[in-house]
Amino acid sequence: MKINGKEFRTIWFENNIVKIIDQTKLPHQFITKDLKTVDDTIEAIKTMQVRGAPLIGATAAYGLVLSIIEKNDQSFLKKASEDLIKSRPTAINLKWAVDRMMKKLSGVNTNEILKLAINEAEAICDEDVDFCKKIGLNGLKIIEEIYNAKRDTVNILTHCNAGWLATIDWGTATSPIYHAHQKGIKVHVWVDETRPRNQGANLTSYELNEEGISNTIIADNTGGILMQRGEVDMCITGTDRTLSTGDVANKIGTYLKALAAYDNKVPFYVALPSSTIDWNLKKFKDIPIEERNSEELSHIEGLDKNNKITKVLIYPKKSKALNLAFDITPAKYVTGLITEKGICEASEEGLKKLFR
Numbered sequence: 001m002k003i004n005g006k007e008f009r010t011i012w013f014e015n016n017i018v019k020i021i022d023q024t025k026l027p028h029q030f031i032t033k034d035l036k037t038v039d040d041t042i043e044a045i046k047t048m049q050v051r052g053a054p055l056i057g058a059t060a061a062y063g064l065v066l067s068i069i070e071k072n073d074q075s076f077l078k079k080a081s082e083d084l085i086k087s088r089p090t091a092i093n094l095k096w097a098v099d100r101m102m103k104k105l106s107g108v109n110t111n112e113i114l115k116l117a118i119n120e121a122e123a124i125c126d127e128d129v130d131f132c133k134k135i136g137l138n139g140l141k142i143i144e145e146i147y148n149a150k151r152d153t154v155n156i157l158t159h160c161n162a163g164w165l166a167t168i169d170w171g172t173a174t175s176p177i178y179h180a181h182q183k184g185i186k187v188h189v190w191v192d193e194t195r196p197r198n199q200g201a202n203l204t205s206y207e208l209n210e211e212g213i214s215n216t217i218i219a220d221n222t223g224g225i226l227m228q229r230g231e232v233d234m235c236i237t238g239t240d241r242t243l244s245t246g247d248v249a250n251k252i253g254t255y256l257k258a259l260a261a262y263d264n265k266v267p268f269y270v271a272l273p274s275s276t277i278d279w280n281l282k283k284f285k286d287i288p289i290e291e292r293n294s295e296e297l298s299h300i301e302g303l304d305k306n307n308k309i310t311k312v313l314i315y316p317k318k319s320k321a322l323n324l325a326f327d328i329t330p331a332k333y334v335t336g337l338i339t340e341k342g343i344c345e346a347s348e349e350g351l352k353k354l355f356r
């Protein structure tokens with residue numbers, strides 16, 4: 001997608017260096033960053049310079065490429081794969097990408113290994129772009145249906161950033177929106193600010209602005225009243241891990257939005273590539289929920305009046321804060337899952353019909 005009119009992907013590989021857009025600097029600064037070692041990739045994932053389930057998977061894949069460039073040694077590679085999987089616990093795409101890479105690379109002791117690793121990391125990225133595009137075309141049908149019934153702007157609420165910045169291109173939740181906009185359907189997006197890190201305000205609104213799509217940032221608690229007033233036609237979010245039961249882990253606050261949508265009969269869709277499906281876990285209580293530093297809650301960063309980025313404390317100095325990064329929306333509140341293979345019911349049966 002575009003930044004200042006120029007097409008970008010979120011990650012690319014050039015001269016044995018992994019290039020990323022440093023998302024901690026957005027929306028005020030657009031800075032690309034070089035990752036040269038596997039530790040650089042782990043740091044970028046932990047500090048959320050790259051974030052979003054598919055993108056951290058792709059970054060981990062390139063982390064393994066860098067580990068081979070550093071030292072072509074199977075035990076070094078194995079250690080790198082274990083450290084990468086631990087760097088963020090909730091998104092299953094991370095483990096999925098590392099497992100896929102290791103299937104190709106384990107036991108390969110020839111110089112061929114680097115070529116194999118680069119090809120597989122590239123394939124992971126290209127496949128993600130293809131799947132996200134297909135998610136968009138599948139989700140477009142839902143937006144078209146609403147538009148045809150309403151004959152007026154379709155208002156879509158989204159939470160966090162499941163946009164192109166969370167993937168390699170297109171995004172998951174935003175892809176149907178981009179496709180609708182390109183088709184000339186009038187869409188407007190209610191963007192949940194998404195405290196504490198404000199991925200909605202800082203990233204989703206930013207990327208929608210760059211594509212010229214009408215959007216309004218709202219405080220996380222505003223969605224409920226907008227739904228009661230009939231000002232939300234549908235919700236679409238992304239997910240970090242969807243169980244085969246259809247239960248969905250996503251950014252903290254998604255569950256509360258799904259409850260409000262259910263109460264107001266607003267369709268609540270979740271968009272995902274198949275790399276986000278966890279076919280193994282059966283109980284949502286077993287999904288590891290990341291707990292991040294409470295400083296993400298107690299401090300806030302922004303531009304001061306001299307255009308300098310400043311961080312300030314907003315809580316009482318003595319207060320404790322709990323910063324859980326994800327929550328779980330049970331399948332019964334999810335109207336449907338939008339995948340690269342089509343739209344299905346959020347259930348074991350629904351998913352199995354699409355993915356045998």
Ligand code: MRU
Nearest residue numbers: 051052053162166172238239251
């Ligand atoms: O903590 P983040 O910013 O990595 O969380 C991202 C989300 O919750 C997204 O909705 C999710 O990863 C889907 S990505 C297309």
